[in-house]
Amino acid sequence: MIHLLPTMPERIREMHAVLRLPEAPDIRPSHHCSKPYDCEFWQRCTSDKPKDWVFYIPRILSASFDRLERSDVVSMRDVPAYFRLTRTQQRVVDAAKSGKVYRSRELTDLLQPLAPPASYLDFETFSPAIPVYVNTRPYQRIPFQWSLHHDDGSGSLIHADFLAKGETDPRRGFSETLLSVCEQFPGAMMVWSHFEEKVIRDMFELFPDLAERFTALLDRVVDLLRIVRSHVAHPDFNGSYSMKSVAPAVAPEVTYGDLDIADGGGASAAFYRIAADPTLSPEARDGLRRSLLKYCQRDTLALARVHQWLSQGVTKISAPFGAEISSNSERDQVKVGSDIMPFDLSTLPVLGTGRSGSNYRRPNRSR
Ligand code: SF4
Numbered sequence: 001m002i003h004l005l006p007t008m009p010e011r012i013r014e015m016h017a018v019l020r021l022p023e024a025p026d027i028r029p030s031h032h033c034s035k036p037y038d039c040e041f042w043q044r045c046t047s048d049k050p051k052d053w054v055f056y057i058p059r060i061l062s063a064s065f066d067r068l069e070r071s072d073v074v075s076m077r078d079v080p081a082y083f084r085l086t087r088t089q090q091r092v093v094d095a096a097k098s099g100k101v102y103r104s105r106e107l108t109d110l111l112q113p114l115a116p117p118a119s120y121l122d123f124e125t126f127s128p129a130i131p132v133y134v135n136t137r138p139y140q141r142i143p144f145q146w147s148l149h150h151d152d153g154s155g156s157l158i159h160a161d162f163l164a165k166g167e168t169d170p171r172r173g174f175s176e177t178l179l180s181v182c183e184q185f186p187g188a189m190m191v192w193s194h195f196e197e198k199v200i201r202d203m204f205e206l207f208p209d210l211a212e213r214f215t216a217l218l219d220r221v222v223d224l225l226r227i228v229r230s231h232v233a234h235p236d237f238n239g240s241y242s243m244k245s246v247a248p249a250v251a252p253e254v255t256y257g258d259l260d261i262a263d264g265g266g267a268s269a270a271f272y273r274i275a276a277d278p279t280l281s282p283e284a285r286d287g288l289r290r291s292l293l294k295y296c297q298r299d300t301l302a303l304a305r306v307h308q309w310l311s312q313g314v315t316k317i318s319a320p321f322g323a324e325i326s327s328n329s330e331r332d333q334v335k336v337g338s339d340i341m342p343f344d345l346s347t348l349p350v351l352g353t354g355r356s357g358s359n360y361r362r363p364n365r366s367r
Contacts, residue, residue, distance in 0.1 A: 028069070030055070031062045052076040052096040056239030057089050058229070076239065091233035104231035111311055114222060116153030117187035120303040121146065121221075122296055123199050126268035132276050133169040143199050144170040144271050146178050147296035149304045150185045157304060158185075163293055166275035175203045179213045182220075189220045192243050192303055197221050224307060232310070247302035250309040254302045260291040267292055 018025060029045040039045075046053070052075050054060065054068045064084075073079055076096035085093060091102050124145040129138050136142060144166070150158040162177045164170030182189060191197065197218065204214040229241050236249035244263075247254040261267050270288045273280055280288075 030065065050075045051238045052235075053238075054079060057085070058092055058239055058241065059086070060089065088229065088233075092237075092239050095233040095235045095237075096239075099235050101235070102233040107227070107231045107310070110227055110231065114188045114190065114307070115311065116151045117185065118307065119148055119150045119182070119185050119187060119189050120300040120307065121148050121182075121189050121191050121196055122299040122303065123196050124264065124267040124271065124292065124296055125199060126271050126275075128272055128276065132272075136169070141199065141202060142169070142171060143174045143203070144275075145267070145292060145296050146174065147293075147300045148181055148185075149297075149300040150187075151304055151308075152185075157301075159297060159300075161293060161297060163289060163296075164271075166271060171203065171206060175207055175210055175214075179210060179217065182217050183213070187220070188222045189217065190222050190224045190303060190307060192223070192225045192299075192306075194223055194226075197223070224303065224310075228306070228310070243299060243302050243306070247306055251302070251305035254298070254305050256298065259295050259298060260287075261295040267295055 027045075029042065029049075033039045033042055033045070046055075049055070054073055054076055055065055057065075057076060057079075068074075068079065068083070071080075076093045079085075079093050079097075095102050123143050125141045125143045127139045127141050131138060131140065133142070144164040145162060147161040148159070150160075152158070160181045162174060162181075164173055200214055200218055200221065204211050204218070207214075225241060228246065234246075234249050237245050240246075244256055248256075256262060261270055270292055274285055274288055
């Protein structure tokens with residue numbers, strides 16, 4: 001940082017000059033818009049771009065993006081055949097051009113061991129700059145919520161979740177409830193990204209007395225995003241493999257528009273207020289808690305539906321999901337079943353009966 005100090009007066013002069021302009025400068029949105037932080041004007045600046053804008057080609061380099069834009073190539077459908085792309089990028093561009101879904105030949109074999117019984121897991125964490133709990137450091141990742149959907153292959157989804165109250169360090173409660181619930185359900189534990197695995201490893205380090213149980217859980221965790229990114233391209237993903245792009249493309253009934261909390265950042269901010277805002281009224285706190293529960297539950301339901309869609313052609317679709325099992329057996333802060341279910345699950349298709357009593361274990365796991 002210190003080396004930047006001599007340049008600051010000039011930079012500040014430039015910023016003031018921009019602020020004095022009668023109109024916003026004509027700057028092309030590009031990779032600089034998210035470095036070092038996401039610019040809040042992104043939606044505004046990209047509102048005229050097509051859904052398959054070449055910027056959304058996964059992991060496209062700045063130089064490649066610049067070359068395409070200099071050639072007036074804005075849509076993926078117009079990317080010339082000779083333009084060099086990675087294999088994954090090429091699949092995404094091909095899907096945009098053809099309008100067809102790509103599934104690799106290996107996908108069937110990869111999904112076979114993941115047939116129900118299987119579970120879908122999502123965590124929320126926050127990383128306060130000023131620590132809220134004793135024995136935590138600035139920006140330390142603190143998990144405070146999990147949601148799990150379980151598909152036993154019989155046509156019903158079971159839902160369980162945990163949301164800390166925020167008054168005390170939530171990590172022990174998070175860990176114990178997570179382990180207890182996961183140990184009740186056989187099969188793979190599917191997640192979307194390696195984030196959940198990182199959090200489990202944090203808890204593994206923090207609580208040596210739970211290490212053996214966390215090791216058993218890690219053995220069952222499967223990152224479905226990794227499989228999808230390498231083996232599937234869908235024209236309606238528009239180059240993005242975020243759950244918010246993938247789920248609505250393959251399961252249109254799964255939407256996020258009705259949620260007060262739209263992403264992980266919003267969930268972190270909401271929990272920070274619950275944990276650290278003394279001015280928060282009990283009503284506002286309850287509202288934030290309801291929004292958090294709804295958001296996290298939607299993510300695991302979305303994951304269940306994406307897995308179901310992927311498995312079409314792998315496992316016979318035979319019956320709709322029944323209603324969620326809703327025992328409402330509140331135990332501490334864990335709730336099994338749910339009263340927050342905006343979808344009519346009876347309209348959803350379901351995987352075939354699958355295996356019963358499977359105890360999935362991911363092969364070749366390195367620790
Ligand atoms: S999104 Fe922000 S950084 Fe990017 S061009 Fe627009 S105003 Fe500039």
